Amino acid sequence: MKLQDHHNEFAVKCFAEYMQRSDVAHAFMQEFEHDLPKPPPPPEPPNFEEEVTGIEYQFSREEYIKNNMAEISSRYFKMYSVNSHKKLDKEEANYIEKFKLEFDKEWQKERKKMYEEQLSEYQLILDNHYMQIHKELSNQLRRLNITHTQFPEKYRKLFNESRDAFLKSKRDNNMTDAGLTQDDNIQRELETIYGHVKNLVFSEKEPKEVLKHVNTAHGILKTISSYNKLERKDSS
Numbered sequence: 001m002k003l004q005d006h007h008n009e010f011a012v013k014c015f016a017e018y019m020q021r022s023d024v025a026h027a028f029m030q031e032f033e034h035d036l037p038k039p040p041p042p043p044e045p046p047n048f049e050e051e052v053t054g055i056e057y058q059f060s061r062e063e064y065i066k067n068n069m070a071e072i073s074s075r076y077f078k079m080y081s082v083n084s085h086k087k088l089d090k091e092e093a094n095y096i097e098k099f100k101l102e103f104d105k106e107w108q109k110e111r112k113k114m115y116e117e118q119l120s121e122y123q124l125i126l127d128n129h130y131m132q133i134h135k136e137l138s139n140q141l142r143r144l145n146i147t148h149t150q151f152p153e154k155y156r157k158l159f160n161e162s163r164d165a166f167l168k169s170k171r172d173n174n175m176t177d178a179g180l181t182q183d184d185n186i187q188r189e190l191e192t193i194y195g196h197v198k199n200l201v202f203s204e205k206e207p208k209e210v211l212k213h214v215n216t217a218h219g220i221l222k223t224i225s226s227y228n229k230l231e232r233k234d235s236s
Contacts, residue, residue: 001037001137008144012155015145016162025138029130039129043118046111057107064103065096160209167197194220 003011010031014024029036051057072095076084143150146159197217 001035001133003140007032007035008152008155009158011141011144012159013162016159017166021138021142021145022134024141025134028137028141029134036133037129039126040122042122043115046108046115048108048111051107051111052104060107061100061103065099068099069095156206194224 007028011024011028014027015021019027069092073084073088076088080087142148143152144155145151146156151159194217197213197220
């Protein structure tokens with residue numbers, strides 16, 4: 001599919017949040033489900049009311065009744081000999097009705113089985129359809145990660161703003177988490193944030209932005225160092 005600006009911007013924001021390329025493609029498919037190439041239509045369910053008026057049904061049912069009545073006639077002849085026709089005439093209508101019901105039941109059973117097999121095959125087609133879309137999207141989206149050599153310059157500001165917002169959100173959430181009242185948890189989160197900012201330093205091309213991230217990283221390192229000094233002091 002041909003990606004539009006709003007598609008690209010969504011992917012850039014996902015990459016800015018450190019999502020893997022496969023996950024970005026998956027999130028893209030959920031977000032823009034209606035923009036994806038449509039799969040082939042599903043198989044039609046059997047229409048029994050329409051089928052019973054068809055030649056195939058009528059012919060098959062007549063053959064079924066004929067073959068079964070021939071079997072019944074043979075049995076009656078073995079049992080009643082020359083009187084078999086008189087005996088069978090009294091029960092023939094009941095047998096025919098019985099065989100009609102049996103045929104209808106078996107016909108519907110077979111059609112349902114065929115439809116279930118068609119649905120299973122269709123599911124494979126469907127899975128392959130979306131797997132191919134995911135694969136193609138993953139290849140298309142890869143350049144929208146700032147670490148890619150063909151990353152579009154027009155999205156650099158959006159990427160950096162999105163990453164800053166993501167890191168700020170992580171910091172805010174972490175600091176309000178009850179589990180981060182412990183010093184070791186706080187230090188671990190600071191080290192994680194430092195790693196993210198360090199990544200920004202190497203991925204940024206604008207000198208002004210590089211300097212901003214360096215200053216941020218330096219500030220985080222100073223904070224980590226302060227925590228280490230406090231820990232050593234408390235343990236002594």
